[in-house]
Amino acid sequence: MLQGKRAIVTGSNSGIGLGVAVELAKAGADVVLNSFTDRDEDHALAANLAASHGIKARYIAADMSNGADCRALVEKAGGCDILVNNAGIQHVAGIEEFPVEKWDAILAINLSSAFHTIAAALPGMRERGWGRIVNIASAHGLTASPYKSAYVAAKHGIVGLTKTAALECAGQGITANAICPGYVLTPLVEAQIPDQMKKTGKDRETTIREVMLDRQPSKQFATVEQVGGTTVFLCSPAADQITGTTISVDGGWTAL
Ligand code: NAD
Numbered sequence: 001m002l003q004g005k006r007a008i009v010t011g012s013n014s015g016i017g018l019g020v021a022v023e024l025a026k027a028g029a030d031v032v033l034n035s036f037t038d039r040d041e042d043h044a045l046a047a048n049l050a051a052s053h054g055i056k057a058r059y060i061a062a063d064m065s066n067g068a069d070c071r072a073l074v075e076k077a078g079g080c081d082i083l084v085n086n087a088g089i090q091h092v093a094g095i096e097e098f099p100v101e102k103w104d105a106i107l108a109i110n111l112s113s114a115f116h117t118i119a120a121a122l123p124g125m126r127e128r129g130w131g132r133i134v135n136i137a138s139a140h141g142l143t144a145s146p147y148k149s150a151y152v153a154a155k156h157g158i159v160g161l162t163k164t165a166a167l168e169c170a171g172q173g174i175t176a177n178a179i180c181p182g183y184v185l186t187p188l189v190e191a192q193i194p195d196q197m198k199k200t201g202k203d204r205e206t207t208i209r210e211v212m213l214d215r216q217p218s219k220q221f222a223t224v225e226q227v228g229g230t231t232v233f234l235c236s237p238a239a240d241q242i243t244g245t246t247i248s249v250d251g252g253w254t255a256l
Contacts, residue, residue, distance in 0.1 A: 025052070031049060070120070
C-alpha cells in the first residue's frame, strides 16, 4: 500500500518507534530510522529491515534535542512523505524538585523536535500534494498525572501542534494526527518499573497490575505493533479525511 513512500520515524532504534518503522516497512514504505547514537547496531537495524521487507532503509543519526539536527535529519533523508515524530524521554519528579535541565530536554525532544521536523518536511509534502504527519503523543496528551509535569506539558503541546499543522495543510492532501498510547511495554516503561516497585514495596507483577496499569481499564499493555498498525491506518486512503485529531490506543484509559 505504501510502496514508493518514504517515512522518517524519529527515535526509532527501539520501542514504539522501531515497532512503527517495522509496520510501515511491512506496508511497503521505505524507512529512515533515527536516534542520537551512531553505532554499527543502529545501521544494522536498517539493513535488517530492508532485507526482511524488500524496502529501502537507512539509519540517520540526529539529536532530536537540537533543532538544527532535527531539520538536518529531514534534509539528509531527502524529505519524506510520512513523518512520524516519536522520539521521547521521561522524568518523574514533583514540580518543585523537577530539574530544570530535564524540563528543557523533555520539552525539546518530546515537543520542539516535532515543530522542526514538520517545518522541514512540509515544503516537499506540499510539492507532491501528499503527506502524513503522525505524532506519537500519549494518554498524557489528553489527561495528566502527578510528577510528570514536563511530559504532560509536552504531550498536551504536541496535540496542539498536531491540530495547528492539520489546519495549515487542510485540503492539500496532507494530514496531521496524534496517536495517544496508554502504557506500552517498551524500555521507557520498563525503566519506570523498579522505581514504582520501590514505592509500592510489591513484586513486579502486582506493581504492573495495580500501579502501572491502574488507569488502563483493560489491564493489558498496548503493543508496539498496535501503535504501528494505527500509524499505517492513518497513512491509508481510509484516513484521507482524518486530520487534526487524536486516536487513543490506551485500553480505555481516557474513557474513565
Ligand atoms: P523508548 O525509550 O523505547 O524509545 C525512545 C526512542 O527515542 C529511542 O529510540 C531513543 O533512542 C530515542 N531518543 C531519545 N532521545 C533522543 C534524542 N535526543 N534524539 C533522538 N532520539 C532520541 O521509549 P518508547 O516507550 O518507545 O517511547 C516512544 C514514544 O512513545 C515517546 O514519545 C513516548 O513518550 C511515547 N509513549 C510511550 C508510551 C509507553 O508506554 N511506552 C506511552 C505513550 C507514549
